Amino acid sequence: DIQMTQSPASLSASLGEAVSIECLASEGISNDLAWYQQKSGKSPQLLIYAASRLQDGVPSRFSGSGSGTRYSLKISGMQPEDEADYFCQQNYKYPLTFGSGTKLEIK
């Protein structure tokens, strides 16, 4: 199985601050990487797929990048509504696997 190592486990950011979350795959996944946002008590929502493609309706302050085994999610300026858990997920091969998650809070 492909292991997804996500970091950091938690972070806090001030409003307007840029944020970055990383995901490292145990083998190359050819940009088959998605990011999901899960707000407290809600189901996850797709933010980014194919490593860098923004899902319809997702604010442009979110962006994804990376290649091979290393990928990142960036928020260009933290907003109150961005406080949530974030998960990466590889869809390169089955079984699909998720990172352990990053809890993002407002400082």
Next chain:
Amino acid sequence: EVQLQQSGAELGKPGTSVRLSCKVSGYNIKSAYIHWVNQRPGKGLEWIGRIDPANGNTIYAEKFKTKATLTADPSSNTAYMQLSQLKSDDTAIFFCTMAVDFPGVMDAWGQGASVTVSS
């Protein structure tokens, strides 16, 4: 608008089974894959398996091969997951999700169904 409406919370005794449902509106499930994901209390997301409702083909994570059974009824646009031989560590929230454009990318999610296993 695509919506996935899951059945309600379940309370099951150890050794019994429960069946969760996921009714999709706004999209024909025969044109998508339905995945199931769980989340144990305070933990991350874990992929259980997926079904292709067009032909019933399934793929499971190894640890769920004898635990979960995925089915789908295209005539009612509904997917199901049966969990058998319940144990306390099966207690979790279970999400159904739909992958439309890419087989492993979960575009839409149900609201989640809580399963609590307790005697």
